[in-house]
Amino acid sequence: MTDQTVSSALATRDTGPGAMVERYRDDLAMVMPSHVKPDTFVRLAVSVLRRDPRLAEAASNNPAALMGALLEAARLGLEPGTEQYYLTPRKMKGRLEIQGIRGYQGEIELIYRAGAVSSVIVEVVRKNDTFRYSPGRDERPHHEIDWDAADRGPLRLVYAYAVMKDGATSKVVVLNRAQVMQAKAMSQGSDSAYSPWQKHEEAMWMKTAAHRLTKWVPTSAEYMREQLRAQAEVAAERPSPTAPLPQPAGITETDDDAPIDAEFVDEEPSDWPPTAQPGAGARA
Template identity: 65%
Template sequence: MSAQTVTSAVATRDNSTAALIEQYRGDIATVLPSHVKPEMWVRLAVGAVRRDKNLAAAAASDPASLMAAVMDAARQGLEPGTEQYYLTTRKVAGKQSVQGIRGYQGEIELIYRAGAVSSVIVEVVRAKDKFAYTPGRDERPLHEIDWDDEDRGELRLAYAYAIMRDGATSKVVVLNKRHIAEAKRNSSGASSPYSPWQKHEEAMWLKTAAHRLTKWVPTSAEYRREQLRAEAEVAAEVAAKPEPVHAAPPATDEAAATDITDTYIDGEVVDAPPPSGADFAPRADFDDEAWRAGESR
């Protein structure tokens, strides 16, 4: 087979893969989050397949597996073929297929997108680093690195935590080699030479720690659902609450309402001696016995 024939065959295969993704552009746009532009996202997906000949071959061998991975990345709004979302190959039933794996940047992106944290810290600790953290005593880990040392040693630990918007620190996740080995063992296709576990080991340590952190901080989907639920409840309460009815003020008589301080009566104080008893003597024609007889009746 000539070189021109091989080149033509590869171009045909790449075009068929690109055409497959383009064919589902409408479905992809439907599941993408609203902040992601479908045109740009589809170009990223097509470019990721074209850059990796092994991935292109697996996509041609099992187109359904490619679209399953692409749609999974689209639902999460993560960029395929990057450290947000890996597109890898593995052999299933003797046939090469495509597998999608969320990367550590994808885990962090989902945490940030929820809007509950101000920063996320995810790091690996190597053999020569100094690391100290005691739960219940320390709010955050102390991690000291000698940046002048070009060889920090082998991977030893991975940790992750978040600073919430109110300044509080989330739970601190610390994983050792045993935790990482267990996560790798449970990861499908980890033994494949094209798996990020083989090609990007440190990134997968970071991913494992970040993924464990999502158990303790809100991620995009759950936090949005909770926000929408809370907003709906508040809206329902406001709609159901009756408007307060204010009683009309009592009618007032303008004349009565006149300030009494505005009216006054001139008077005169007379200095006179108290009246004498003569002034209060009974009249001469007053019949005392007749009056008493009337009272007794």
């Protein structure tokens, strides 16, 4: 479906953004992991569009950007319009359009989905907190909070680590304010009044640390490749540890050097919907 065709879907009030999302439920379902219920996904997307007039306006201005963001959320198996996956309006060439941004809960969900960790800890440290961590000496950070304090002070640090199912502790990621601000500067639209960096600053600090942690723990994409390896070995009735792994449709490699919010919708979105690929419905 081309941008022009998508735009024509909004020609009348009866085919507004919410109605369009409902109409393309099956196209979104094709790329969802198996644990995601298409009806629930669509209901969440429609609900957030109908709740926020600015989002509805942005979706009407560029329907292809809306569907591109929803496609990304569907492929990752994250809930749109929540702290798993934000839908936000952003200004492009003087008008509002939809931008999709993974939230910290989405990053954590992708870690849990790999099945290798028992818990993920992501916390911010404020000025009046007590925080100690010495790499090589301490297994985990020591963080004390005065819960009776009226004001813990401004954000100072953020940290993240995972406890693996065998009890081991992953690498501990600790970022200071300067490092978080550097990540923010690389995020397109972070200075916009609509950006989650402005409206949910603490959550975006946590998202930054959780995203960095994914470099050191198994992710859902890695888990999927291991599942494919196991399936191939069973099908062949013999182990084949050196056999190349197929890349499942709908899963892309993570570029650790990319901006923290590299998931934003491109300025010139591609045609919608995409051509269905074999295995697109596999669990990510």
